[in-house]
Amino acid sequence: MHEFEMIRDYFRPLTMGRKEAGGLLDDAAILDVPDGYDLVMSSDTLCGGVHFLDDESADNIAHKCLRVNLSDMAAMGAVPYCYQLNLAFSRKPDAAWAKIFTEALMEDNRAFEVFCSGGDTTVIEGPMLVSLTITGLVPKGKAVKRSGAKAGDLVVVTGNIGNAVIGLKVLLGILDVDDPAEFTTACHCPMPRTAIAEAVHTYANAAVDISDGMIADLSHICGASGLGAQVHGDKIPFSDGAKRLMEQGVISVEDLITGGDDYELALAVAPEDFEAFKAQAAERGVCVCAIGTFVSFDFEGDAVQVLDASGEPMAFESDGWTHF
């Protein structure tokens, strides 16, 4: 299959989302940014053998690449708009691969109301690379930064933490669980929290998406805001499946909160705004939990402390993020 045919038959339909932006017909796509909005823009490159398995299925690659980028939009409180898709193939893709890949993207185009505004394809002697640049819209001045947290703000997270790292361990064959689908799906096909973009830019003082692990990403907010954070270990939301695995002793709290790839949000929300934020998120089907407080960073050690039931900082054994 010739590259041009592949683009025409499979990739071009991805550009037909809200309206034809012309990205595949002209030298550039034309984007109508409505008056009163800022455009936010971010890129993530995913690489075969690093960010997904070398023999990963085309639909899993498609979902993951788009969704990790959508998650960055959610963290800014932005409604996603469109994306440029730059593909480097390890070998010339066949029509069957292109069909599955683009059908998965089309599903997500519909689910998240985005479209592909352009991009390019090349074939290299190397691993597959997907470099995706995403844009989103947020009312002018309302984009949520990492630097806006205030002492006294609640530490808030969406969803459950750690399912993706369990999924990764299952996929790598280093953990065997009875019912792996919940975990492997979290790993392959994360759920970016774009549904609550409006609630985020209305109520959050700071936000980050959890890609490096909850503790690491919270420490990004702390660093940018000049604060520490105290998190109550027993308030961190874990799925029932994850709790069972902890009870069985095959996975630890530390694994779950340092594992990464959750693509949930960690946010700073003023206590007086929390109930309104929670209610608006619930309306969009997203659970949020307050798990701690941002505080002055006037204590020893790392900026993010996880406290046990008696209020003592937990000591983690591994060379993780909260070792004392």
Place this chain on the structure above:
Amino acid sequence: MHEFEMIRDYFRPLTMGRKEAGGLLDDAAILDVPDGYDLVMSSDTLCGGVHFLDDESADNIAHKCLRVNLSDMAAMGAVPYCYQLNLAFSRKPDAAWAKIFTEALMEDNRAFEVFCSGGDTTVIEGPMLVSLTITGLVPKGKAVKRSGAKAGDLVVVTGNIGNAVIGLKVLLGILDVDDPAEFTTACHCPMPRTAIAEAVHTYANAAVDISDGMIADLSHICGASGLGAQVHGDKIPFSDGAKRLMEQGVISVEDLITGGDDYELALAVAPEDFEAFKAQAAERGVCVCAIGTFVSFDFEGDAVQVLDASGEPMAFESDGWTHF
């Protein structure tokens, strides 16, 4: 050198152009698109061994990758704004390489008044890849498309055609010329015509940048506009150096107009607007030439005809774009 140090010391300064957009501090850059403007966006991935030589110098790679993308903005009549930079390195770059690469980008940031809004780096077992997504601004509704040419419009090109393909032949060692600098510079460091963005969106009915070769790119305007084009071979602008090489018989007209990588513009301009367009371009230091006319495509053969001095379509020997 650790990746984070490299980004902090060399890449982060590239984001400090007009203002700090936050692309390296937050999950996304925040771009202030002024009211009354459309945003145009385009990507080009350049690949070691294909778009630049595997052992190409860091500054040449930097200039070429940014400038071919700037050229797409020029073709839309857009003033370039900022770019996302996604780098896949063949091996971990050293500080010396990063310094030269980013200094070259910084030069172009200043020359073209753009900044880097974010991006990422990765290391792969494969060739170096630079995937750059560029944005530009154009007054709402004024972006220039390929489809807007009208029968009777003049075929207009900027600068000289064909220097880059001569440069490529020199670099590949298949052509030996006395004074190669003019040609190799055209190949390594093209001059995107962003200086005349306003003239382009004011006067051009259609435009394209010449990346695939003048004839091929003109045929893109013809295809999108449903027209043919008749070009007078003796009006096509060539540099004095290129003319000397043609007189010596070492290079042909066909080589020059099908060679590609010129990053000049080909445009459709109404005859009554041509003098004003030419004057405004000249003010910005850019020469433009009218070399033919867009016409109804009611003749046999390819849409773009190159006519000789007697008005007959020229027949080219190679399997090029205008074979009869």
